[in-house]
Amino acid sequence: MFLALQEAVTEAPFFTLDTSQPGDVLGAWLVCFLTLAVFSFLYKDNPFYKFAEHLFVGLGTAWFTMKYYEEGIVQPIHEYITSARAAGAAGEVFELGGYPLDTAWAIGFRVVAGIFALFLLSRLIAPNGWAPRWPLAIMVGVYAALKMTGETQSKLVLLLANAVAPVTDPNKLAWGELTQNPGWRIENWDMFFSFSMGIFFVGLICALLHFVFTFKRTRVLAGVSKVGVVTLMITFGSMFGFTVLGRIALLIERIDSLDGYTDPAYSLAGDSGGFLTMAFSPPILLGAVIALTLGVGALRGRGGDSA
Amino acid sequence: MASLRDFDRRWIFLIMAVIVVGLNVTGGGGRLPVSEYVHNYYDTIEALPEGSIVMLSADFDPASAAELLPAYTATIHHLFTKKLNIVNVATWPAAPPYTVSEFGRIAPQYGAEYGESWVALGFLPGDDVAMGNIGQSLASAYPKDDVDETPYGDLPLLERVGDNMDGIDLLITMSAGYPGILEWIAQVGGRYEVPILAATTAVQTPDLFAFYPSQCAGFLGAATGATQYLQLVDEATGGAVEKERLVNQKRMAVQSGAHLFIILLIIVGNLIYFIGRRGA
Amino acid sequence: MKREIPILLTVLSGLLVTLAFFTRGENVAAGIETHWSKAVNAELLQWALIFFSVAFILGIANLVRISLKQIQGGGADAFYKTVMLIALFGYLGVGLGEYHGWWSFAGEGEQPMKLWIYDKLFIPLQATMFSLLAFYIASAAFRAFRARSLESTLLLVAGAIVMLGQVPVGDQITDGYASRWLAFLMVYVNGAGQKAIIIGATLGVLATGLRIVLGIERSYLSE
């Protein structure tokens, strides 16, 4: 109908797993139905949405289960032990984290992990037992240490070190296009740059001091904290603006995608052209059916729960 | 205040839908002025001599493809136009299908041979740890490639790269979140002297200003940045990405309408609030 | 003992991972070998991954338990819960079968069935759920964003500048100044605010992490 990225399709098979094909009819109808069913939630909670939602929960849970099964059970236990045994049999050096290790030890450690994992499952039989706490305790320790070290390095020490910069720099221009005005540049000193860096450092220090909790709240500290809040609010404002941009971009993409399925190749009326082809294309027909059903339901006063 | 709470917000939903669908139908959309950080992204690639090796990391999934795929396509066109060589990696499991399909489509247009001009190494699990491994030793992180499991050393391009980051002249990431550009900066940018470029989703863009330009030389911020870059690449390649450019310029026009609507909503909502308060 | 062993395990694993962060990996040129803690670290990370994955089964058990209860009880939601369980086990069956090679639906060079389902069912559902946010933001803008104080006014004005500066119409209205104000706000004010929030949050992470690793914090384990 209008400009879209999808290729124009002349003929589509009913169902195919071949990715070199542009798409199949079954898939087109499914995509359009589910997209419109989720959009129907904007009107109110209704059977179409509930169906889509529960399908989504089921599929999502299954998708993650498979991912964890493949990457978290089969690979680290079954495949790891198999490769360790193969290395042991061939007399090769087996490395763990770059450290050469006797394969008996490597397999032994992994078996212990498997036993601890069973402890975790014992919760299904004895919910209040002591056993599940052991593996949980190990997980907490590992992740707490991992976050503590990694974040302190990259988000505290290096972040502060990278904030250190001169407030005057003859090689640096501030604001890009803004400083094309020569009035602000005096010999090799860019006033805009110094002014901007000043704003930056004052904002940073004041915002940090806003998060001081236990020092006496003198008038100076309260004032500084106020400046910090101003900086934080402008930051939140700019994040808000960008998030709006991103979400609307997603919406536009969904609309574009629905539009792509108005292609005659997917239409029930075939590509005879004209009004019927368009009216029987998946997004239009399904949209009309959903809207009609909800409309009739509303008229009879017995739709689903109110949103 | 009470009237505002009782107001049926579905009217807002409806107007929003009408604006987005309506502007989509009318089309339009003109050229955007190019931001400095987008220009820096473009110029950094332009400045590389022919034959340089670029590592292109796909760190996104289908949910963020709406924002990042245009930038990905344009970057591949730009790199091939400049006769640069590309090593593809990915830290998101759902990204490699995009690499395969985009390169399958674009590489033949430039006569780029697999193994000589570009390679695809595929997904590496482990988030930031994976990035650290890629920086430390590409060969041990990827014993084999992703396309037909060729051993690392048997591909001529990888032989030229050698083992680690020293063989890479530029790192570009299509970053949709964690792990993404911030982790590349921490794991690779801080340790190896390789310039980093990024294309980011809108939500991630504000973070990046804290690292630009010292740790990230240029970036394509959100849909706006991608559209600006598409304009530049379209000119440089003589119309290779014209369709993508037109679609994205149209999308930016739709975006304009939606943004103005939201600003209007904020203003009207506040007016009602303040009038209601004065009345009370 | 019931309390001591878990805490001991937390402290021990935490300290080992912390140690491994600071020790050095192999460096052939300087003749340095990998420190043993790197191996312990790698092993512990795998353990955590295994526990995490196994525990996932617990979650499914809970989901299935609650759903079955609801289906047994009849009621309006029984049909939807059945749909959910069919989707869950149906997809698991397809996926596990294809993973282990029990069955396959795809011909030579075609994608597995599980990717088709992912493409045609999961992606549109997830992407559309995300795009609903565009509508919710619009309604929040109308009803919740109030210039109650100087702070919230600033938030709104900054938000508006960013929204205008990012789209073509913004520069048309303001004669090209919207995108310049945007540049200044983003680099110098947003940059400062971002760093302050990140540093503050990281101090919180450091404090909590250190308390857990040293065994001072125990309240996450019930006594």
Place this chain on the structure above:
Amino acid sequence: MTLCSTLALVLHLALATGGVIAPKPAPQAADDTSGAQAAWDQLDAIKGEGADGELTGEGLSAWVDTEKVPTLMAIVVFGLLMFVYQRKAKAGQEISIRRIAGLDAMDEAIGRATEMGRPVLYVPGIDEIKEIQTIYSMMILRHVARKTAEFGTDLIVPVKDSIVLTFAEEAVKAGCMDAGRPDAFVKDNVRYLSNEQFAYCAGVAGIMAREKPAANIMLGMFFAESLILAESGFMTGAIQVAGTAKQHQLPFFVAACDYTIIGEEYFAVTAYLTREPNLLATIRTGDFTKWIGITLLIMGVVLATKAVGAEGITWADVFLRLAGK
């Protein structure tokens, strides 16, 4: 609004017209740098690095990753400070803490829920237990559970992750025990909804619409679903208290919730709620560390500005190297 438009106008004029400002001298180049060079070499020797930064295998470099030494020092200094402040707190030194409005509101909200006979909803974020914010949320949940058990109000806790489910059950159970009412724990009120973000989110929105909690407490790690949660809660007219250290979601919480706990404030919650000397000492440590950080930052900026235009190794280089750059 007038204030803002005036500000905008002034900024606009300033940018448009430029202006004539009295010339200032260019920054002076840093003077003697030989001292800095000596310090630099000393650092090389301690770290065990050669002139080109390659490792020599001597000094610290033999087994410590020398790039991470500043991080190690930061953690050690933090730990020592924490030890000192905890000793002081145990000895009876009082540490006051500034007001956090959102937390004062939480008790009030639970009280209101009791009066109305409606439940309290606690959303612990959607991340896994490996996220410290989630672990922390479990600690807060215990306090909230104690409060609701004391008041005899229902507490609904929907979770997105199976491991978090186990922790949440433990936390609610422990909270009920703390209140002396173990019978107040209802297993089916701690609910695993789904591991999928938006399915979880739709589930929580459903609970809000159907069970109409009078108070929504959302504390933890949130992602894109924050707006939907806050907005759905807003529709039911519940008092909403939200808090997270994830900055991307804060704008929406600020927008649609009655009270918001911002960034680091989140990590002060348990200390604030319990006034336990031990926890207050930790907060005190964080505050002191911030002062240290700010001092170092200012020192670095002064050195870096002085070093502009200088040749060779400067004190700024030495400083930054000590800071891990």
